[in-house]
Amino acid sequence: MLSNRQIKLIQSLKQKKFRSEHQLFIAEGEKIAAEVLSSNTFKIEAIYAVKAWIDKNELILQQFRNVVEVSNNELNKISQLTTVNQVLLLLNCKIQENLVPSKWTIVIDTLQDPGNLGTIIRVADWFGINEIILSKNSVDLFNPKVIQSTMGSFNRVSVKYEDLSIWLLSQTREIYGAVLGGTNLYKTIFPEYGILVLGNESKGISSELLKLISNHVEIPQEGGAESLNVSIACSIFSNEIMRQNFQR
Amino acid sequence: MLSNRQIKLIQSLKQKKFRSEHQLFIAEGEKIAAEVLSSNTFKIEAIYAVKAWIDKNELILQQFRNVVEVSNNELNKISQLTTVNQVLLLLNCKIQENLVPSKWTIVIDTLQDPGNLGTIIRVADWFGINEIILSKNSVDLFNPKVIQSTMGSFNRVSVKYEDLSIWLLSQTREIYGAVLGGTNLYKTIFPEYGILVLGNESKGISSELLKLISNHVEIPQEGGAESLNVSIACSIFSNEIMRQNFQR
Numbered sequence: 001m002l003s004n005r006q007i008k009l010i011q012s013l014k015q016k017k018f019r020s021e022h023q024l025f026i027a028e029g030e031k032i033a034a035e036v037l038s039s040n041t042f043k044i045e046a047i048y049a050v051k052a053w054i055d056k057n058e059l060i061l062q063q064f065r066n067v068v069e070v071s072n073n074e075l076n077k078i079s080q081l082t083t084v085n086q087v088l089l090l091l092n093c094k095i096q097e098n099l100v101p102s103k104w105t106i107v108i109d110t111l112q113d114p115g116n117l118g119t120i121i122r123v124a125d126w127f128g129i130n131e132i133i134l135s136k137n138s139v140d141l142f143n144p145k146v147i148q149s150t151m152g153s154f155n156r157v158s159v160k161y162e163d164l165s166i167w168l169l170s171q172t173r174e175i176y177g178a179v180l181g182g183t184n185l186y187k188t189i190f191p192e193y194g195i196l197v198l199g200n201e202s203k204g205i206s207s208e209l210l211k212l213i214s215n216h217v218e219i220p221q222e223g224g225a226e227s228l229n230v231s232i233a234c235s236i237f238s239n240e241i242m243r244q245n246f247q248r
Numbered sequence: 249m250l251s252n253r254q255i256k257l258i259q260s261l262k263q264k265k266f267r268s269e270h271q272l273f274i275a276e277g278e279k280i281a282a283e284v285l286s287s288n289t290f291k292i293e294a295i296y297a298v299k300a301w302i303d304k305n306e307l308i309l310q311q312f313r314n315v316v317e318v319s320n321n322e323l324n325k326i327s328q329l330t331t332v333n334q335v336l337l338l339l340n341c342k343i344q345e346n347l348v349p350s351k352w353t354i355v356i357d358t359l360q361d362p363g364n365l366g367t368i369i370r371v372a373d374w375f376g377i378n379e380i381i382l383s384k385n386s387v388d389l390f391n392p393k394v395i396q397s398t399m400g401s402f403n404r405v406s407v408k409y410e411d412l413s414i415w416l417l418s419q420t421r422e423i424y425g426a427v428l429g430g431t432n433l434y435k436t437i438f439p440e441y442g443i444l445v446l447g448n449e450s451k452g453i454s455s456e457l458l459k460l461i462s463n464h465v466e467i468p469q470e471g472g473a474e475s476l477n478v479s480i481a482c483s484i485f486s487n488e489i490m491r492q493n494f495q496r
Contacts, residue, residue: 228371242468242470
């Protein structure tokens with residue numbers, strides 16, 4: 001059984017203001033729950049699940065105190081999904097384990113769409129990049145749409161919010177930016193360690209940051225489209241960096 | 249001024265049933281309208297726009313008879329967007345101009361998400377691939393979410409619905425499929441002409457089709473993510489095919 005107070009608290013977490021206030025966020029669904037349970041990145045404050053899911057996960061749940069059995073109807077009330085799944089986790093925003101940073105870091109200026117951030121986290125995780133630095137005005141990692149679209153990868157990729165100019169100036173690795181009109185991606189040789197900078201969905205990288213990027217690189221275009229989505233550009237660059245590392 | 253009958257008709261076009269019945273679909277926003285006006289792929293049946301947009305496009309609009317000035321409020325009623333834009337086009341579903349097919353064709357089995365189809369059309373357009381073949385149970389091209397997320401590329405890419413087994417058997421080009429466990433993408437040499445097959449968002453390519461694909465290829469994975477989104481996989485494969493063509 002859920003109290004009205006609990007329902008209200010969980011519902012409030014769709015807003016950044018309340019996530020910050022309570023330092024809590026939610027993650028939903030069987031696949032994502034399995035990933036959270038098997039990793040140690042975020043502390044689980046509570047698990048709300050239907051009986052079938054609790055029965056199936058009986059063994060692993062023995063280590064958690066706060067497991068609350070809920071009805072489908074109750075789950076529906078606290079879920080942010082259109083089609084509710086069997087389980088909703090209440091997680092602490094504080095990262096428990098610090099990852100050893102990967103050779104490459106992805107930096108994004110003013111990323112706005114939650115689906116894009118989720119997809120980029122998933123792409124980074126696929127290619128073994130575990131550090132993403134976002135400008136402070138970017139979409140919040142703990143937005144439910146971000147968390148869900150990572151498909152669980154938020155447990156393996158660190159996302160930090162920084163003043164990008166200051167952060168980039170503090171780096172010793174070479175900096176590459178996805179910039180229309182830059183040199184051809186297919187003629188670019190990437191080093192083993194580096195930083196990849198991507199820009200806002202419609203405005204690209206701000207002119208202030210462009211000055212700090214020594215290598216402007218573009219994905220060659222053959223057809224008529226004017227641009228590519230930022231998560232698509234991120235995946236093509238990450239793949240190219242990975243391919244060169246593989247063939248090194 | 250819009251009549252109630254017009255408003256009802258346009259609103260009904262968010263459903264496939266009514267798009268098929270009337271053979272009409274909608275496309276919205278300044279950028280997409282500019283692309284449609286400058287191409288000849290789909291016949292424009294009507295243009296609904298606010299005064300500011302009509303004034304700005306006065307010259308090009310002289311060739312169109314059915315331009316209807318609407319208020320913001322009226323546009324709001326017929327729009328499918330959360331933030332309405334200045335113009336909505338009513339287009340005929342019939343393709344007027346047949347494109348010369350590109351060297352590569354993208355084939356997708358049971359694609360379900362409208363955003364994914366829109367993104368894939370945009371990616372194909374970027375890389376100069378202008379033919380996409382979908383299984384008959386895939387998402388409808390004329391779904392407003394598909395059209396909007398192509399960012400105008402639907403004017404330059406032909407999308408057809410076929411029985412994929414029959415279609416693949418009729419082809420002479422070599423067939424490549426994105427399949428987990430296939431050979432390494434970075435060790436694959438693609439021919440100049442070919443067919444790329446991608447699968448459903450959660451189930452991949454059906455076993456029936458897998459038998460018809462001579463080359464199973466996978467994107468090497470370095471980190472922890474179990475899979476990549478189908479539009480991401482499409483962009484990485486398209487980029488790799490393009491890169492090899494560029495360096496040929």
